[in-house]
Amino acid sequence: MKTLQEQLRGLDLMTSAALGGLSVQLQPIPGDVEVIQVSIEQRDALPIYVTCSDSQVLCMCYLWADEDVRAERRTELLETLLDLNPSVPLSSFGRVGKHYVLLGALSRNARAEDVAQDVAALSDNAIDALDAMSEFLN
Template identity: 55%
Template sequence: MTEFQTQIQAATRIVQTVYGLSVEWQPIPGEVEVVQACIGGREELPIYLTQSGEQTLCICYLWHDDEIEPSRRTELLEAMLDLNIPMPLSAFARVEGYFVVFGALARQSRPEDLAQELAALSENALEALEAFADYLKQ
């Protein structure tokens, strides 16, 4: 088990204990170490964690570009910009055509900090889907 996976396991115990959320995680095979974390009841919004340089990145995919109602695209983008600052510990971005919500912390962050990031990012992803549902194709 890598140091990163050990940190994630410790964070998982904290998420379960402090935030009352169940978490299942699994490594994703590939050249870069990536771990997928699924929060119980939110399996459709897995969080992908990886380390890059001095950061730990946490990303949750929300929807693909082609799922946006074309006539409401500009309105959606403006709403996302408006929500970016009041959304604690997370921000919006686009990765290869997918809209995501993400957070980053120092690579050496404590498991408690990673646990807080996981819980906040999962909650923010849910809130983003609710807030922006009207902008997506039905």
């Protein structure tokens, strides 16, 4: 099986093209699983992280953490996320530990072009999601 880095060669240019020419940079993150950070011009607060398991390529964007949620509106937030989930193109809401994430999953053998489309959609969706959910956050 190819390493993620090999598989995603050219992801920066392809993602940039998918985002209408915004500059995109890739950076591997050290650790015990392969993770590649995708930083997008003007969106540096919301990088996308690409990682993989045996069967999937996963693109993640960390939105906010448990402590950012207004306690009195938590249930409302969770219900809104569930309600919105089917409407968000290519991405799903989720939570990893205390971090709320937006997540896109592709086949382990996905082409870099497909991952680029997913990363671009994820980035756009993440901005929309933060904007839409800001009323529930501190």
